[in-house]
Amino acid sequence: MFFISHRRRAFLRASGVSIALPLLESVGRGQATSEATETPRRMVCVGNEFGMFPGAFWPAETGRDYALTSLLQPLAAHRDNFTLFSHLDHGLKGG
Numbered sequence: 001m002f003f004i005s006h007r008r009r010a011f012l013r014a015s016g017v018s019i020a021l022p023l024l025e026s027v028g029r030g031q032a033t034s035e036a037t038e039t040p041r042r043m044v045c046v047g048n049e050f051g052m053f054p055g056a057f058w059p060a061e062t063g064r065d066y067a068l069t070s071l072l073q074p075l076a077a078h079r080d081n082f083t084l085f086s087h088l089d090h091g092l093k094g095g
Contacts, residue, residue: 058086 052071059066068076075082 059084 056069057071059069059072061067068079
């Protein structure tokens with residue numbers, strides 16, 4: 001008899017927590033807004049330069065007005081929609 005009541009209490013406790021989960025902002029979508037907004041699409045690409053010549057990929061100058069390299073030319077139409085980040089390796093050499 002004790003075993004059954006213990007399981008029942010555990011079930012009730014767990015169901016009470018699961019009912020509250022949608023109210024948590026980090027679990028659910030949060031509160032609905034009056035107007036529907038579309039979440040912008042995002043993509044992150046990380047490359048380790050396996051078999052790539054860095055001089056043909058990374059622009060020589062920094063800032064918004066850099067000249068596109070030969071490997072970046074196919075992305076010219078999307079130039080205003082992406083950002084290049086370099087030197088994220090913390091200076092580590094050899095792996």
